[in-house]
Amino acid sequence: DAMVIQNPRYQVTQFGKPVTLSCSQTLNHNVMYWYQQKSSQAPKLLFHYYDKDFNNEADTPDNFQSRRPNTSFCFLDIRSPGLGDAAMYLCATSSALTSVYEQYFGPGTRLTVT
């Protein structure tokens, strides 16, 4: 089945230790998104790729970076995680064939910072 996969599902990192979260998709969608979601809150868009074009949200901290080496894969790098970065990180994809961007989400990676 076509899907969005996130690895790992749970990640524990130390304060200040770089961490990378990964997302892959078999939907062949050209748009990929990264969201941060804290407990009982709405998902907050960090950035997204439209094909190779990177679109950063104005309020996304510089501590968060992303890479998209090809259509299928996208990575979220947190250079120096702080305690406030503990959250669920959600990857999503959508197709730009129409102007309607229905998003398909992965299961998320729960990040704990110790």
Added chain:
Amino acid sequence: SQQGEEDPQALSIQEGENATMNCSYKTSINNLQWYRQNSGRGLVHLILIRSNEREKHSGRLRVTLDTSKKSSSLLITASRAADTASYFCATQTSGSRLTFGEGTQLTVNP
């Protein structure tokens, strides 16, 4: 700030009852979407309504959109315990971004 605001924040009902959640937004939209999120999981797309549509149905779901009031409602009929989840509205204005509301936590008691 978030485009969408939802109410109620939490809703608890008995199985078999209907559940209604509301979403308000601030600017003109291309479409409005509803998503469901089970605890600790990703979001699942439920239904989309375009700005030129007023009502849409999908199974037990009914969505309405009032662009003059900048509001939408999601009705789940004959609720089941398995409907327990958080429900988010999301608006698409232009481009490929969605802006999510704060969500409604629905609990359906058996």
